[in-house]
Amino acid sequence: MFRDLIEALPDALVVTGSDGNIIHVNVLAEEMFGYQHDEIVGQAVEMLMPERFRQAHCKSRDDYSRAPTIRPMNECTGFYGQHKEGHEFAIEIYLSPLRERGNVWGLAAIRDISARKKMEDELRCARDELELRVEARTIELARINESLRREMDERNRIAEQARQLNAELAHVSRLSILGEMTSGMAHELNQPLAAISNYSQGCVRRMRNDHVDLLSLIPALERVTAEASRAAEIIARFRQFARKEALQKQRVTMDELVHKAVDLERFEAEACGLQLHVELQAELPHVLVDEIQIQQVMVNLIRNAIEVTETAATAQQSVFVKVYRANDGENGNVVVAVEDSGHGFSEQLGQQIFQPFFTTKPEGLGMGLSISRSIIEAHGGRLWADSSEGSGATFFFSLPANEHE
Ligand code: ADP
Numbered sequence: 001m002f003r004d005l006i007e008a009l010p011d012a013l014v015v016t017g018s019d020g021n022i023i024h025v026n027v028l029a030e031e032m033f034g035y036q037h038d039e040i041v042g043q044a045v046e047m048l049m050p051e052r053f054r055q056a057h058c059k060s061r062d063d064y065s066r067a068p069t070i071r072p073m074n075e076c077t078g079f080y081g082q083h084k085e086g087h088e089f090a091i092e093i094y095l096s097p098l099r100e101r102g103n104v105w106g107l108a109a110i111r112d113i114s115a116r117k118k119m120e121d122e123l124r125c126a127r128d129e130l131e132l133r134v135e136a137r138t139i140e141l142a143r144i145n146e147s148l149r150r151e152m153d154e155r156n157r158i159a160e161q162a163r164q165l166n167a168e169l170a171h172v173s174r175l176s177i178l179g180e181m182t183s184g185m186a187h188e189l190n191q192p193l194a195a196i197s198n199y200s201q202g203c204v205r206r207m208r209n210d211h212v213d214l215l216s217l218i219p220a221l222e223r224v225t226a227e228a229s230r231a232a233e234i235i236a237r238f239r240q241f242a243r244k245e246a247l248q249k250q251r252v253t254m255d256e257l258v259h260k261a262v263d264l265e266r267f268e269a270e271a272c273g274l275q276l277h278v279e280l281q282a283e284l285p286h287v288l289v290d291e292i293q294i295q296q297v298m299v300n301l302i303r304n305a306i307e308v309t310e311t312a313a314t315a316q317q318s319v320f321v322k323v324y325r326a327n328d329g330e331n332g333n334v335v336v337a338v339e340d341s342g343h344g345f346s347e348q349l350g351q352q353i354f355q356p357f358f359t360t361k362p363e364g365l366g367m368g369l370s371i372s373r374s375i376i377e378a379h380g381g382r383l384w385a386d387s388s389e390g391s392g393a394t395f396f397f398s399l400p401a402n403e404h405e
Helices: 002-008 027-033 052-064 114-208 214-242 254-270 293-311 348-353 370-380
Strands: 012-016 022-025 079-081 088-100 104-114 250-253 277-279 284-291 318-325 336-337 382-387 392-397
Touching: 012 027, 022 027, 022 052, 027 079, 027 104, 052 104, 052 284, 088 114, 104 214, 104 348, 114 214, 114 254, 114 370, 250 254, 254 277, 254 284, 254 293, 254 318, 254 336, 284 293, 293 318, 293 336, 293 370, 293 392, 370 382, 370 392
Parallel strands: 277 318
Antiparallel strands: 012 022, 012 104, 079 088, 088 104, 250 284, 318 336, 336 392, 382 392
């Protein structure tokens, strides 16, 4: 009965006497260790373990037989068995004392865990390998990230450089326009200066008169002050146009923006005997722009329009500046159209006029339109032209509306 029970167990079983010699083994134990029943029974149990453990085992076996207790499998790990042919294998042991007729036997249930250990080792190796790969990949990604960051920094630096160059170019171009404007400025200044001179002379004359009522001079002196402010405003307007500063966007009304630009060119138009008409649609939205740069674009377009209209000498001696809210195509943006009655341009020329340094004028620089286009594009807008040769041209630019403050 006892033997049948031992054979029915799923583990290898080794029964030892109190002297540590093997009394009985089941078939599974014979197969596990490679011995015949007779070869094993009566032998010291240490024969089933590698040489290096035997001495220590003898001692612990003595200790155990003095105080035998049950030791579950998970407490008895880290053991190795040795096969008859010499190879080792990892085992787990369940130890239990068996008491019979005053004898204490040791019952050891042994389980070969080499396959499990192998799997665990393989898993550990795979995990280590995975960790190594993850680490290598992380390093690689960090390297790629770093090089992307450097590349982006470099791109930003180049973009910033390009932006600065554009601003410089725009400034140089403004200065060259200003050079052409000096006669206009002198003429504009002449008016307040002449008025100041007249009113002051009048005051002097009246003060020479003994019976002058000083209070009666006040209106004339107030005119002097007003004319001096007007002169200062004219100078401020031109100086502001010459200003060299980084792009500074501000929220402005289109009316203000257009009138300031048109005022800079009004004298030029009048000097050429042309009318400069401004037509502003009611309730235009605000725009967020660098005022000076947008003025520069308008001055460029208006100057070109004045020049061609003057040379074409048509009956219509006017330049129109029309400002309106666009319909579908421009997404509700504000559009400024500068319309002339000059000679216009052919379709082929229309492809070239926006290229830098393209000019058909003997003294031309050919930079106005290309700079204007880059200014408008930097504001998120578009600059384009429309013409049929011989019947004038219209240059348009759009700017995104800035509805809410
Ligand atoms: P520039 O005025 O120095 O020539 P722009 O870039 O302002 O430089 O203009 C380039 C060219 O585009 C001009 O030389 C002219 O041929 C053409 N152009 C510009 N404005 C007009 C216009 N309103 N009508 C016809 N052609 C124009």
